[in-house]
């Protein structure tokens with residue numbers, strides 16, 4: 572194990588979360604350099620986290636001889652230039668989500684890191700939550716059978732900085748900001764080697780006075796017939812609601828990651844400070860989160876990234892994944908405009924080709940397929956069967 576010496580680019584919200592994770596639990600990995608546009612903010616951040624170096628020059632940050640790894644926590648419009656600089660400097664490059672504002676940007680980043688031969692990790696934390704990793708293991712063990720439908724939701728009352736609300740800088744609204752999480756969660760459960768083929772998406776600006784969408788719902792259809800459904804909103808009141816549901820031929824999983832995690836608290840006088848990310852109040856019924864770093868997957872994510880660097884392997888999420896997600900999002904924006912199913916343009920596809928539709932036909936006996944078996948309130952068991960030869964559907968009562 573080699574402790575990482577990290578330059579963090581950006582000293583805002585996500586860099587705070589990342590650094591608290593990286594410096595947590597007596598870790599030996601350290602952020603040794605902070606880059607901020609303003610020296611003052613860089614120094615403040617460095618003082619807060621006990622970081623020895625800070626600079627307001629991005630080139631010198633990524634090229635600093637003390638550092639081996641660059642973490643990009645800058646607004647979306649700055650990811651591309653930062654990735655190009657870090658790749659040229661020959662450092663391990665970890666970039667927050669979304670990788671690009673568009674697939675074209677993401678593709679440029681993917682090509683740059685691959686050409687430079689540097690390690691690249693896509694910091695999609697929400698596939699790394701403790702619950703999600705356990706659920707993924709169950710799915711990989713076959714506990715749910717073939718996955719048919721993944722519903723993933725991320726909604727809150729809107730982001731915390733001006734640039735998110737400016738489409739030119741962010742690349743869009745709630746879909747690019749949060750749909751990226753939901754889309755990648757669904758891909759992980761359905762199978763990253765199954766090609767996403769087309770999308771149907773609704774997006775609208777319901778409440779906020781902005782150009783981009785503040786609410787979006789989309790369906791991502793996969794080649795095997797599975798569906799990923801995302802629901803994202805910047806108009807949801809009452810905190811940050813993160814939930815996932817996975818539905819397979821043989822079972823289902825439901826996960827609440829935030830807001831309703833089984834930790835409710837009432838205070839008449841108020842908490843007097845921060846309760847949880849995007850909590851709207853500190854008084855009355857509250858939904859604190861005991862371990863935000865774990866609930867959001869940051870700890871497992873950096874563990875995977877650094878272990879993968881040490882063992883020279885691909886992490887669970889790399890820039891190729893970021894590129895696929897951006898390609899799906901591009902198609903979503905097209906569909907929201909055209910109001911039609913739109914194909915996903917995946918110029919680079921590294922998964923399986925020509926996958927067959929999911930076939931879950933269950934034999935009842937030589938003559939019949941079993942459609943359904945149900946214990947009835949009157950004490951009988953009903954069977955719905957399909958005759959293989961004629962295709963006729965019949966029922967039997969046992």
Ligand SMILES: NC(=O)c1ccc[n+]([C@@H]2O[C@H](COP(=O)([O-])OP(=O)(O)OC[C@H]3O[C@@H](n4cnc5c(N)ncnc54)[C@H](O)[C@@H]3O)[C@@H](O)[C@H]2O)c1
Pocket residue numbers: 581582583584585586607608644645646647649667668669694695696731732733748
């Ligand atoms: N769960 C997650 O993975 C997660 C959560 C939040 C944000 N993010 C991502 O992290 C990135 C940053 O978001 P944030 O919430 O930290 O935003 P933020 O506004 O809190 O911080 C952004 C940082 O970038 C700096 N910055 C802004 N414009 C700049 C410029 N032109 N040049 C140099 N620095 C500039 C700001 O001063 C600040 O330090 C975004 O890509 C966002 O999507 C990821």
